[in-house]
Amino acid sequence: MRPVLTPAELSALPADLPQWTLDDEAKTISRDLKFKDFRQAFAFMTEVAEVADRMDHHPEWSNVYNTVSIRLTTHDSHGLTQSDIELARRIDSAASGV
Template identity: 45%
Template sequence: MSRPVKIGAAEALKGLPAWSAVEGGRDAIRRTFVFADFNAAFGFMTRVALMADKLDHHPEWFNVYNRVEVTLATHDADGVTELDVTLATFMDQAAGDLRAK
């Protein structure tokens, strides 16, 4: 498998209006999802985990009750790639299905 090509957070964010760049100089993007309850948050994480395995690209995330904080970057590229855009887009769709804020 070839190494993913870095596109950078600024380029990735053009198509991801709900996401933001990580501060502090790291080339990564982030978003916090808020769900109705823990079950909805965990359901979201389960859907994303299945897609992440298919993509062989895994998020950094943190969950407390109904909140899921996500950071995406591609470690092999030391920054944001199309893999991150693909996973972020999937997350947005999955969250919409679960009516996340």
């Protein structure tokens, strides 16, 4: 089981990942992304799916037309871990490339 983030690490999240929202219980981060159209949204999801598979850490997400909603948490740790932060960074990188 991966260790959950410390309070100090959690307090740094807004500066480190400004486009992500930390939930009230500090157990998940989320972000909505809008793309030009469905094809672009789906291409983004395909790219992130490859990254998530390599990391063996998968997002909770949904897609409605050009919007992708993503929620990250580490279920077996019951909170946020470094794996969530790393995946969020990679998602941000993928989003900037689309």
